[in-house]
Amino acid sequence: xxxxxxxxxxxxxxxxxxxxxxxxRSGDPAFLRLVQERYAGYVSSSNDAxxxxxxxxxxxxxxxxxxxxSVTWDSGRWLMQRGDFRAEWNPxxxxxxxxxxxxxxxxDSVLRIVHTLLLAPKGGFLVHASSAIRxxxxxxxxxxxxxxxxxxxxxxxxxxxxxxxxISYVTLQDGQYFAVGTxxxxxxxxxxxxxxxxxxxxxxxxxxxxxKIEPIVGADAVRGLLGNILFFARDPKVVKLVFDAAFDxxxxxxxxxxxxxxxxxxxxxxx
Amino acid sequence: xxxxxxxxxxxxxxxxxxGDETMVMSATNSTLFTLDEVATVIWESADGxxxxxxxxxxxxxxxxxxxPEVALKDxxxxxxxxxxxxxxxxxxKPIAQSTTALGKTK
Numbered sequence: 124x125x126x127x128x129x130x131x132x133x134x135x136x137x138x139x140x141x142x143x144x145x146x147x148r149s150g151d152p153a154f155l156r157l158v159q160e161r162y163a164g165y166v167s168s169s170n171d172a173x174x175x176x177x178x179x180x181x182x183x184x185x186x187x188x189x190x191x192x193s194v195t196w197d198s199g200r201w202l203m204q205r206g207d208f209r210a211e212w213n214p215x216x217x218x219x220x221x222x223x224x225x226x227x228x229x230x231d232s233v234l235r236i237v238h239t240l241l242l243a244p245k246g247g248f249l250v251h252a253s254s255a256i257r258x259x260x261x262x263x264x265x266x267x268x269x270x271x272x273x274x275x276x277x278x279x280x281x282x283x284x285x286x287x288x289x290i291s292y293v294t295l296q297d298g299q300y301f302a303v304g305t306x307x308x309x310x311x312x313x314x315x316x317x318x319x320x321x322x323x324x325x326x327x328x329x330x331x332x333x334x335k336i337e338p339i340v341g342a343d344a345v346r347g348l349l350g351n352i353l354f355f356a357r358d359p360k361v362v363k364l365v366f367d368a369a370f371d372x373x374x375x376x377x378x379x380x381x382x383x384x385x386x387x388x389x390x391x392x393x394x
Numbered sequence: 395x396x397x398x399x400x401x402x403x404x405x406x407x408x409x410x411x412x413g414d415e416t417m418v419m420s421a422t423n424s425t426l427f428t429l430d431e432v433a434t435v436i437w438e439s440a441d442g443x444x445x446x447x448x449x450x451x452x453x454x455x456x457x458x459x460x461x462p463e464v465a466l467k468d469x470x471x472x473x474x475x476x477x478x479x480x481x482x483x484x485x486x487k488p489i490a491q492s493t494t495a496l497g498k499t500k
Contacts, residue, residue, distance in 0.1 A: 342412045342428065349417075354424035359406045362421040366408035 137167040138234065141292050141303045143241055145234065146172035147221075151180055154225055161227040162306045164317045174237070176212070176219045183224045194236055194355040201356070203236050205229075212237060235290065235307060236355045243356075243364040246295035246371065251351040252325070253309075254291040254302045255283040256316075260323035261302035262393050263291050264381065265351040270328040271385065273310040278387045287315040290353070293322070293372070300376055325372075326381035327351075334389050337380040344378035345369055401449075401473050402442030402489040404481050409437075422480055432458060436469055440482060442489030446473060 135148040136158045144167050149155055159166050190206035200219075203210040208229040212219030219237075223229035239249050252265035253272040257280075264275040276288035286292075286302055289309030294301045300322045304315040327339065327347045339347055348369050354362060383389040403409070406421040416429040416437055429437055432454060439449040450465045458465070476482035483489055 342415050342417060345412065345417060346426065346428065349419070349426050357422050357424075359408070359421035362419060362424060363408040366410070366419050370410055370412075 136162075137169065137172045138162045138165050138306075139167040140165055140234070140238060140305055141242070141247075141294055143174070143238065144169065144172040145237065146175045147178055147230070148175065149178040149180070151225070154178065154180060157225070157227060158230065161230075162314070164304075164314050165306045174212075174217045174219070176210075176221050176233075178221045178223065178230070180225050181222050183226075192232065192236070192355060194240075194357065196356070196358050201236075201240060203233060203355075205232060208233055210236075212240075214240075231307060235353065238292070239353055239355055239365075240361065242292075242294065243361050243368070246364075246368045247293050248365050248368055248372075249353040250291050250293060250325075250348070251289070251353065252291040253288040254286040254315075255279050256286065256302070256318055256320040257283045257393060259320055261286065261320040262323060263293075263302060263325040264328050265291075265325055265348070266328035267351070271330055271383065272328065274385045275328065275383075275389070276311050278385070278390060280387070280390050283390070283393075284316045284318055285313070286318065288313065294319075295368070295371075298375070300372055322376050324377045324379055326379050329380060329382045330385065331382035332384065334383050334392055335381075336392055337382075339378045339380050344373045347378060348373060397486045398445040398447060399470070399473075400442055400444070400485050400488050401436075401440040401446050402483045402485075403437065403440050404483055407481050411438075418476075418481055420479055420481060425479065427476070427479070427481065433472055436472060437476075440473070442483070446470065 135146050136155050137144050137146045147158055192205045194203050200211050200213040208223035210221040210233050221233050242248055250265055252263040253276040254261055254263045264272055266272055273288045276285055279285055286304040287307055288311035290307040292303040292305045294303055301319050302322050303319040304317045306314045407418055409418045414431040416434040418427045435453050436449055439453055446469055450469050451462055454465045455462050473482050477484050
C-alpha cells in the first residue's frame with residue numbers, strides 16, 4: 124500500500140542511563156510521550172532492556188513531593204515511597220511497578236533510587252555534583268544546594284561537555300572511576316550530554332573572594348564526599364557498599380576544595 | 395554506678411578507621427559520625443563481652459592521663475550518645491554478637 128504505513132504504537136519506552144536500559148511500560152500514550160521528551164538523548168532505540176517497570180498513573184490529587192522518600196528491603200523486593208509515588212522492584216526478576224502521578228519528577232526520583240541500588244554492588248554511586256568533560260577527562264563539582272553546582276555548569280566554556288548540573292553518576296570500571304552523563308538536572312533545566320569519561324578530580328565547592336584550589340586528604344576528603352553522596356536505602360548492606368565505595372574513590376581520585384568567584388575565570392583552573 | 399554496663403557495636407553501621415579517627419555511618423539514616431582517638435579505643439573494645447568499666451580502666455586510664463572516675467563518666471556519656479543514634483548497644487548483661495543487628499537493642 125504505497126504512501127501509507129500504519130505504525131504500531133508502542134506501549135513502552137526504554138530509558139538508558141549509565142549503560143543500564145530500563146523499560147517503562149504504560150498504557151497511557153501521553154505519559155510515554157512525556158517520558159520520551161523528558162529523557163531525550165537517553166531514550167534507547169533498542170527494544171532490549173535489563174529491567175522492566177509497569178507504570179500506573181494515579182490521580183494528581185495524591186501528589187505530595189515534600190514528604191521524605193522511603194526505600195526499604197522487604198521480602199525480596201525494594202519498596203520505594205514518597206507522597207507522589209509508590210514503587211516496588213524485585214532485583215531477582217528484574218521487574219517492578221511504579222504508581223505515580225503524571226509528572227516527570229516522580230519518575231525521575233524512582234530512576235535515581237533504582238540507579239543507586241544498581242550502582243552500589245558495582246562500586247558506583249550518585250553524588251550531588253555538577254560534572255563536565257574537558258580534554259577527555261571528567262571534573263565533578265560537589266556541594267549542597269547553593270554551593271555553586273549549577274553556577275559552575277553555567278560558566279562552563281564551550282569546549283566542556285556538560286554531564287549534569289545536579290546529580291553526577293559515578294561508575295567504577297576496571298579500577299577506574301568514570302563520570303557518566305545523566306538526564307537529572309537542577310536549576311539549569313538542561314539534560315546532560317550522554318557521554319562518559321574517566322574522572323580527573325572531584326572539587327568540593329565553596330564561594331569566596333578569589334579563585335583557589337586546595338587539596339583535601341584523608342578523613343576530610345571522605346567526609347566531604349560522603350556528605351554529598353545520595354543515600355536512599357535504609358539498608359545496612361547498601362549503606363556499607365556505598366560507604367566503602369567512598370573510601371575507595373578517595374584513594375583513587377584527587378579531592379580538592381575549589382573556592383571560586385562566580386565568573387568564567389574559574390574555569391581557567393579546571394584543566 | 396553499681397552494676398556493670400556492657401557495650402557492643404551495632405551491625406547496622408558502616409565503619410572504617412582512618413589514621414587516629416574512626417568514621418561511622420548509621421545504616422538507618424546515613425548520618426556520619428567521626429570518633430576521635432579515645433572514642434576509637436572504646437569503639438574498638440565494645441565487643442559486648444567486656445564491661446565498659448574494664449575498657450576504661452585497661453585501655454583508657456593506662457594510656458591517657460585521666461582519673462578512672464572522669465574517664466568512666468566521659469565514656470558513659472559517649473556510649474549513651476552513640477546508643478541514641480543506634481550505633482551502640484548497651485546492656486547490664488553481656489551482649490551476644492548475634493543480637494547486635496538492627497532492631498535488637500535489648
